[in-house]
Amino acid sequence: MSNLKNIIQSINEKDLDKALKLCKLYQNKKNSDIIFNLKGVVYLLKNDLEMAENSFLHSIKINKSFLDPLKNLYTVYHKKKKINEMLSIANELVDKDNKNPSSYYKLAYALEINNKFDEAIKYYENCINLNGKEKKYALNNIGNIYLKKNRPKISIKYFLEAFNLDQNDKIIINNLLSNYIELRDEKNSDFYYKKAEIIDPNFSEFLFNKANYLFIKNQIEKAVEILKSNKNQIRFLTKLIKIYFTIGRIEDAKALLKENENIIKKNENFINFLGMRYLYEGNFELGWKYYEHRPSKIQNFFSEVKEWRGEDLRSKVIAVYNEQGLGDTIQFSKFIIPLLKISKKVILVVPKKIQNLFKTDFENLDIENNETIKIKKFDYKISLGSLLKYFYKNRISSDENLIRFEKNSVDNWKKEINKTKLNVGIAWSGSFNGPNEPFRSIPLKSLEKIFSLDINFYNLQGEIWDRDLDFFKSSDIIDFSKYDLNEISYIIPNLDLVISSDTFLLHLSASLNQETWGILNLYPDWRWGEFYKINPYNTVKLFHQKEFNNWKNVEHEIFENLNKKLT
Numbered sequence: 001m002s003n004l005k006n007i008i009q010s011i012n013e014k015d016l017d018k019a020l021k022l023c024k025l026y027q028n029k030k031n032s033d034i035i036f037n038l039k040g041v042v043y044l045l046k047n048d049l050e051m052a053e054n055s056f057l058h059s060i061k062i063n064k065s066f067l068d069p070l071k072n073l074y075t076v077y078h079k080k081k082k083i084n085e086m087l088s089i090a091n092e093l094v095d096k097d098n099k100n101p102s103s104y105y106k107l108a109y110a111l112e113i114n115n116k117f118d119e120a121i122k123y124y125e126n127c128i129n130l131n132g133k134e135k136k137y138a139l140n141n142i143g144n145i146y147l148k149k150n151r152p153k154i155s156i157k158y159f160l161e162a163f164n165l166d167q168n169d170k171i172i173i174n175n176l177l178s179n180y181i182e183l184r185d186e187k188n189s190d191f192y193y194k195k196a197e198i199i200d201p202n203f204s205e206f207l208f209n210k211a212n213y214l215f216i217k218n219q220i221e222k223a224v225e226i227l228k229s230n231k232n233q234i235r236f237l238t239k240l241i242k243i244y245f246t247i248g249r250i251e252d253a254k255a256l257l258k259e260n261e262n263i264i265k266k267n268e269n270f271i272n273f274l275g276m277r278y279l280y281e282g283n284f285e286l287g288w289k290y291y292e293h294r295p296s297k298i299q300n301f302f303s304e305v306k307e308w309r310g311e312d313l314r315s316k317v318i319a320v321y322n323e324q325g326l327g328d329t330i331q332f333s334k335f336i337i338p339l340l341k342i343s344k345k346v347i348l349v350v351p352k353k354i355q356n357l358f359k360t361d362f363e364n365l366d367i368e369n370n371e372t373i374k375i376k377k378f379d380y381k382i383s384l385g386s387l388l389k390y391f392y393k394n395r396i397s398s399d400e401n402l403i404r405f406e407k408n409s410v411d412n413w414k415k416e417i418n419k420t421k422l423n424v425g426i427a428w429s430g431s432f433n434g435p436n437e438p439f440r441s442i443p444l445k446s447l448e449k450i451f452s453l454d455i456n457f458y459n460l461q462g463e464i465w466d467r468d469l470d471f472f473k474s475s476d477i478i479d480f481s482k483y484d485l486n487e488i489s490y491i492i493p494n495l496d497l498v499i500s501s502d503t504f505l506l507h508l509s510a511s512l513n514q515e516t517w518g519i520l521n522l523y524p525d526w527r528w529g530e531f532y533k534i535n536p537y538n539t540v541k542l543f544h545q546k547e548f549n550n551w552k553n554v555e556h557e558i559f560e561n562l563n564k565k566l567t
Contacts, residue, residue: 033063101132282530288389308380
């Protein structure tokens with residue numbers, strides 16, 4: 001005769017064949033739900049997922065209030081990557097076991113991998129508030145979600161809370177390290193780098209972070225060696241290719257990309273890298289296809305609304321939202337114009353802080369922000385980045401854009417600008433955690449030569465990096481950083497020229513048809529490749545860096561061009 005104690009003991013001792021045999025010998029039909037659950041556990045341990053799933057389903061059918069097979073079935077669906085089924089089971093667990101923090105954790109995790117991030121955060125918070133055993137992991141996962149939402153300053157708070165619960169968890173420590181590298185916070189990066197190295201110097205996460213850390217520290221060759229030694233892992237491989245492009249080793253980058261192109265195509269998490277590369281080169285058919293896999297796109301805005309895929313819009317309302325940076329919103333907003341011609345109404349959803357930059361005099365266009373859009377109804381949705389593939393070939397005049405020119409407000413600024421000299425607005429660095437940083441931005445001192453000219457220079461950017469503060473304070477640059485973006489849009493037309501690195505302000509100035517000199521690093525974003533040639537800004541002159549991390553040629557060329565304006 002078999003009994004439950006013997007079966008469980010055999011499972012604990014990993015004698016799985018014996019456990020199965022004992023399950024078959026067990027004869028108490030009153031416990032058949034338990035036996036099927038134990039069978040499922042054995043099959044799960046044997047990695048026979050089909051038999052495990054069948055056993056757990058049989059157990060649930062016998063006893064719908066028995067929670068263990070539900071929890072185990074959740075694990076099976078996770079292993080089988082049956083995401084919708086995971087979500088269904090997790091909802092059932094919360095309904096039946098709503099005081100258990102583990103149930104909330106399971107539901108939150110299922111929502112997270114379904115890209116329903118806001119809902120996931122809510123249920124992770126429930127788990128945290130109930131002080132469940134998964135509290136540390138819930139905090140860590142919320143931190144990761146905010147990273148996916150490109151909000152690293154918020155993610156840090158959650159990673160730190162998780163770290164306070166366990167200061168030896170190498171995953172959390174490496175998440176903190178990665179996050180501080182993302183924020184270009186040198187002091188904290190150094191601190192967590194040392195902690196991560198002490199705990200496990202061979203941990204894959206640490207090695208990847210180490211490569212990023214060394215790259216930011218400009219120890220390029222050391223970073224490359226780490227990536228080369230681990231290029232059998234796809235994230236190391238793609239990072240290595242990116243670095244080769246960034247530092248100007250173009251032939252090495254192309255060769256490595258060609259050799260591994262098929263491997264990258266098979267990985268959902270990295271295929272967007274290929275998309276951006278194809279777009280840069282002008283292979284738009286494949287570029288737009290793979291660009292749809294960009295991380296920002298998976299946030300699943302307005303999940304209940306169908307995505308537009310070219311359907312007739314003559315009697316329909318479509319919402320266009322931007323899931324990327326402010327510069328993208330400005331640059332790509334002009335592609336709303338051809339969409340307006342085929343739609344009943346378009347609702348453009350933009351960040352609240354730039355909402356007032358857009359024109360409101362189009363008959364069938366509404367400008368909304370993420371808060372006001374919640375009360376609007378529409379038939380279709382599409383992200384601004386995805387809209388490009390339908391209209392990128394359209395030639396759009398520089399006069400046809402959605403950026404508002406406020407004549408009265410612009411005129412009010414005329415008396416504030418000293419017209420006895422040439423007046424030049426400057427923006428030399430973008431967001432700390434922007435793409436390709438810190439090498440996309442220019443150390444302010446690298447433009448020192450141009451500040452020797454008899455010109456009024458105006459700082460138009462809001463953030464000033466620590467590396468630039470001393471030089472900035474000792475310079476004669478007039479600081480307009482206190483003004484919001486609306487006010488900056490009134491100032492720009494009163495200047496003679498704007499000089500900007502690849503930031504939002506470059507696009508704003510160009511869209512206001514102001515003369516603008518754009519500064520691009522050695523390997524700029526895909527938007528400045530073949531795509532830009534189709535619809536270039538009419539008032540923009542581009543200055544390209546010729547050597548990685550060396551701005552001498554750019555400084556010299558700008559100096560010479562400014563000199564010509566003075567003579």
